[in-house]
């Protein structure tokens with residue numbers, strides 16, 4: 259569960275322990291070993307990695323990394339908690355390396371859904387890479403945790419009503435789909451003692467309707483039959499991600515106006531009925547996204563308990579996104595000729611603002627990064643993450659690439675990109 263305060267003023271701090279792919283150790287044994295290790299340590303807990311102790315051969319052999327996951331949005335990294343103020347809650351997991359299992363329909367066409375076993379290697383680090391200011395990630399995590407707890411405790415839905423449908427809406431490229439996947443991954447880790455198996459089924463609503471409608475009906479039936487089978491297994495936690503739900507509303511509208519075969523309305527209705535049926539299963543969470551920001555007029559949106567608007571990144575979020583990009587380019591040695599580039603730690607937004615007047619040469623870089631973040635106003639997270647690549651491709655000499663020169667090119671590239679929007 260997300261960090262919260264206990265009655266005796268201790269803070270519950272989630273600690274995630276990722277096992278090596280080769281490890282065959284029992285989760286319980288690793289959990290106990292990590293708990294013992296944390297008990298012995300008189301350390302300050304901050305967000306981030308805890309080194310695996312090399313003198314503990316059991317942990318060194320089995321554990322890839324240990325991470326404290328406390329922060330709201332990773333923006334308050336300076337809050338240090340001392341060991342006696344916290345109660346670590348250890349979650350041990352191993353990443354699945356199986357990749358997506360794409361269902362191929364009988365005609366050889368790729369089908370409209372993908373299935374993943376969670377936690378998946380592909381989604382590792384995704385949660386941390388998504389940057390929002392408003393406490394959005396923490397809110398989603400708390401919401402899902404409460405929903406699962408209510409179900410687990412058997413709260414009567416006639417007395418207290420809640421459901422397990424999340425809708426994220428906002429402009430394209432703001433990270434909605436990624437956030438849904440990352441949330442599913444996070445929950446699969448945090449709830450693995452209750453649900454040892456976890457799957458994510460990714461449905462593209464748009465592709466359901468781009469096929470022949472008669473086929474779509476069959477697809478929906480087949481899809482939900484499959485999901486139903488997964489859900490019947492009590493130890494399974496199942497996430498169903500439906501992307502671009504607005505296409506359901508569009509299909510319904512088109513059917514009503516007569517421009518689409520009336521089959522489509524049956525497909526939409528079938529989907530809604532199936533979702534209602536699924537709602538009664540305790541171990542399913544339905545995650546949906548929509549690119550339409552105005553009121554989405556679609557029956558099932560009313561069914562969603564949590565509707566969160568995901569907007570374009572603010573100045574602070576833009577700075578943090580670009581900082582992480584730059585940090586990666588330094589770390590991988592693409593950016594050079596600047597001190598010992600690989601080990602430079604750029605300050606976060608708050609410290610950068612404070613330290614601007616330091617006069618250090620390195621502050622030149624922070625200043626430029628702030629200016630670049632300002633120049634990128636209105637750009638989506640997706641465009642921001644592409645910007646460093648485009649800037650690199652625009653350099654006259656990509657092999658001698660110093661960060662100051664690089665940031666100048668990045669501002670130029672941002673301006674060009676924005677003018678082409």
Ligand code: ADP
Pocket residue numbers: 387388389390429430431432433434435436437547571575579638639640641643
């Ligand atoms: P959407 O579903 O809203 O169209 P995606 O989930 O496809 O957006 O986002 C595409 C990519 O853009 C993400 O994988 C991520 O790399 C980047 N991105 C978007 N928003 C953010 C953000 N707020 N912080 C960090 N990266 C972001």
